[in-house]
Amino acid sequence: MSLRNSVNRPPTPDAVEDQEKEPTLQEIINIKMIESGEKEKLMELLRERLVECGWKDEMKALCRAYIKKKGTNNVTVDDLVHVITPKGRASIPDSIKTELLLRIRAFLASAAL
């Protein structure tokens, strides 16, 4: 049907689209979490717990020390992220991690995934 030159166009890449149409389980969960508002609640809960236990203050102190060493104008957000990520991940108190994981698992179960 599309035999005219002017409307001749390469076919839409259906093959690639097919692959993208199938979201991973991870993505499905993410979407469900966001849509239901659960992700927001979990973020707030985690933030609150991390402030309470002093984790945030520790991270801020690390940042300040690094900034003082390097000089205020030589630091990027990326630098700071790299500075605190390893220590940040390692110094999460177990109780907080457990609490969050339980809630996430409960959500997964309730979403029947």
Place this chain on the structure above:
Amino acid sequence: MSLPNDDNMSAHSQLSSHFFEDLLDSIIVDVASECHRVARLGLDRNFEEEEEELRLSAQARARVADSSNNGETNSKYVVDIFGQTHPAVANEIFECMNCGRSIVAGRFAPHLEKCMGKGRKARLKVTRSATAAQNRYTRGSPGSSYSSYSNSTGMNRLSNGASSGVAGEEYSNGSFEEL
């Protein structure tokens, strides 16, 4: 919490952990971004203070190390914690509120002794107190010394003991100002 099969369970835990890591990473980026912002905008008031304090304490330590030998022997050059030196004789100059003369602070107490205190010559000065009071008023002196002066003129007439008591007060005023 019982799940039908173990695969489901481990997949769930894996997913949960993965999701938790995501949340944590987001929060880490937030904290880093906040710290970056505070640092660049100069909002952290403690930041400069810390550096200043470190510097000052290093300076003070150096000074103590230097002058610790001179401390006892030569009091002229001893340095206190504010970095001030005190000469042996205080060298600020004040006006005597009784006679209106300029007196060096270090000589103030002995001067007052003679000026308004115990001696025969002090009592003779009482008659001139009214003129001295007027001069003092026009010069705009601090209120506290003025009021205590007017008390003392009254007291002077009573007895030696009372006037020397008031003079004692004056002494303490003088020594405060000396510091």
